Amino acid sequence: MIIHNRNLEADPSYRERLHQYEHDVNARMAAGFKVAKKKGPMKIQVVVHVVYKNPDEKLSAAQVKSQIKALNRDYRAANADKSDAPPVWTGLVADAGIEFVLATKDPKGKKTTGITYTKTTRDEFGDDDSVKDPAQGGVKPWNSAKYLNLWSCNLGGGLLGYAQFPGGPATTDGVVILYTAFGTTGVAAVPFNLGRTATHEVGHWLNLRHIWGDTPDCSGGDGVSDTPNAATPNFNKPNFPHITCNNGPSGDMFMNYMDYVDDDTMIMFTPQQVVRMHSALAGPRASVVI
Numbered sequence: 001m002i003i004h005n006r007n008l009e010a011d012p013s014y015r016e017r018l019h020q021y022e023h024d025v026n027a028r029m030a031a032g033f034k035v036a037k038k039k040g041p042m043k044i045q046v047v048v049h050v051v052y053k054n055p056d057e058k059l060s061a062a063q064v065k066s067q068i069k070a071l072n073r074d075y076r077a078a079n080a081d082k083s084d085a086p087p088v089w090t091g092l093v094a095d096a097g098i099e100f101v102l103a104t105k106d107p108k109g110k111k112t113t114g115i116t117y118t119k120t121t122r123d124e125f126g127d128d129d130s131v132k133d134p135a136q137g138g139v140k141p142w143n144s145a146k147y148l149n150l151w152s153c154n155l156g157g158g159l160l161g162y163a164q165f166p167g168g169p170a171t172t173d174g175v176v177i178l179y180t181a182f183g184t185t186g187v188a189a190v191p192f193n194l195g196r197t198a199t200h201e202v203g204h205w206l207n208l209r210h211i212w213g214d215t216p217d218c219s220g221g222d223g224v225s226d227t228p229n230a231a232t233p234n235f236n237k238p239n240f241p242h243i244t245c246n247n248g249p250s251g252d253m254f255m256n257y258m259d260y261v262d263d264d265t266m267i268m269f270t271p272q273q274v275v276r277m278h279s280a281l282a283g284p285r286a287s288v289v290i
């Protein structure tokens with residue numbers, strides 16, 4: 001939200017684009033637009049930029065690939081732990097029909113593993129996009145109209161990751177993830193070792209909002225009606241039900257990927273969240289679908 005607010009301040013046309021995207025989403029919701037099932041899943045090519053100073057920050061290819069696998073598990077609702085959904089919401093566990101593949105060609109058409117390695121002198125990065133800037137010890141994105149750019153690096157301040165919504169500057173577009181919250185193997189560390197920081201952040205990249213609506217007083221929403229209104233983020237492993245904002249008896253859908261709980265507690269997207277993501281993939285993100 002810090003990034004989002006900064007972009008809102010810096011670029012009035014960003015505000016207009018977001019307004020248009022909400023209009024598009026609402027039109028799709030009204031038309032009963034559901035998960036696109038016709039030609040199989042939509043595929044997005046991914047490049048992972050590993051920015052490292054210390055050896056443990058230099059993620060192995062196996063750890064990078066484990067993140068791609070985790071994204072595909074969650075965006076196809078192929079996660080075994082979806083059975084943890086409370087009975088009242090099992091019918092809302094949605095297959096987003098989106099798959100991710102490491103790029104096999106770089107922007108110049110040359111063969112690639114889809115992973116870049118950049119040595120930096122910086123101990124850590126913040127939420128200021130410096131990891132995307134070579135002049136500040138980072139590495140710039142590949143063409144963000146064609147690739148989903150993921151950066152792995154050491155982040156300070158307890159930050160697990162951050163993302164840019166559709167419609168922001170191309171030079172900073174993508175998702176940044178703390179290296180110990182990246183993937184499911186190697187140096188990925190409990191309780192963020194199931195690859196779900198990326199599941200959450202890529203959700204933002206596809207225009208999903210937090211389920212509590214980013215306000216502390218029940219006034220904000222997430223633009224979808226099948227996630228109950230919630231007051232504030234949930235952390236760790238809450239007990240069900242956690243009732244806020246008069247949302248009883250079932251309470252907050254804290255097991256949604258767009259809350260802040262531990263990796264082993266977030267397990268689902270809902271059908272209307274999928275509509276929002278598909279609206280992004282039919283609109284501002286259409287060019288990344290391969």
Ligand SMILES: [Zn+2]
Pocket residue numbers: 200201204210
């Ligand atoms: Zn978030």
